[in-house]
Amino acid sequence: MDQIPYIKPEKLREFTNNRRQDFTLLFKKLKAKKPKNLDDVIHELHNEAFDQFDCLTCANCCSTISPVITEKDAERMAKRLKMKAVDFISQYLRIDEDKDYVFKQTPCPFLMADNYCMVYEDRPKACREYPHTDRKRMYQILNLTHKNCEVCPVVFCITDELAKNSIFKV
Numbered sequence: 001m002d003q004i005p006y007i008k009p010e011k012l013r014e015f016t017n018n019r020r021q022d023f024t025l026l027f028k029k030l031k032a033k034k035p036k037n038l039d040d041v042i043h044e045l046h047n048e049a050f051d052q053f054d055c056l057t058c059a060n061c062c063s064t065i066s067p068v069i070t071e072k073d074a075e076r077m078a079k080r081l082k083m084k085a086v087d088f089i090s091q092y093l094r095i096d097e098d099k100d101y102v103f104k105q106t107p108c109p110f111l112m113a114d115n116y117c118m119v120y121e122d123r124p125k126a127c128r129e130y131p132h133t134d135r136k137r138m139y140q141i142l143n144l145t146h147k148n149c150e151v152c153p154v155v156f157c158i159t160d161e162l163a164k165n166s167i168f169k170v
């Protein structure tokens with residue numbers, strides 16, 4: 001995999017849009033074929049990518065989208081901030097169209113100017129798992145992966161590699 005550059009969200013949206021036909025076809029084929037080695041190939045690209053790319057130079061995810069926040073996440077963050085969970089929820093969270101808690105605002109209220117997370121050790125589970133490219137059964141989250149191409153430079157580059165990979169050639 002080539003060196004991954006930092007790409008701003010607006011550029012990622014443009015690049016993803018320019019590749020919409022390729023990427024849509026790729027994900028459609030992967031969903032239909034469910035190649036046995038899909039997880040292995042994506043996980044290898046994920047490891048290769050994050051070995052060379054430092055999230056502290058990016059923070060696109062924390063700046064532009066909210067994780068889903070469970071009640072346990074909210075309780076943990078509230079405890080860290082020495083707040084009651086109910087007050088934490090009323091100050092920082094709202095319920096979205098899927099009836100999940102999300103942050104009221106983006107960028108995330110806990111994202112600091114140097115891109116560090118103020119609640120890092122107690123951050124939501126979804127933050128720990130983002131961008132989900134090391135998950136098992138990747139074929140189940142291909143729509144989400146396509147969507148994340150617009151946010152995460154690593155996901156965009158992994159998808160670009162997959163589209164070029166002879167095993168999955170579209």
Ligand code: SF4
Pocket residue numbers: 061062067108109110111112116117118119120123124127
């Ligand atoms: S809680 Fe931390 S890791 Fe999660 S979105 Fe906010 S700043 Fe990012």
Ligand code: SF4
Pocket residue numbers: 053054055056058059060061062130131151152153154155
């Ligand atoms: S997970 Fe992706 S979008 Fe988030 S900081 Fe890392 S490279 Fe950027």
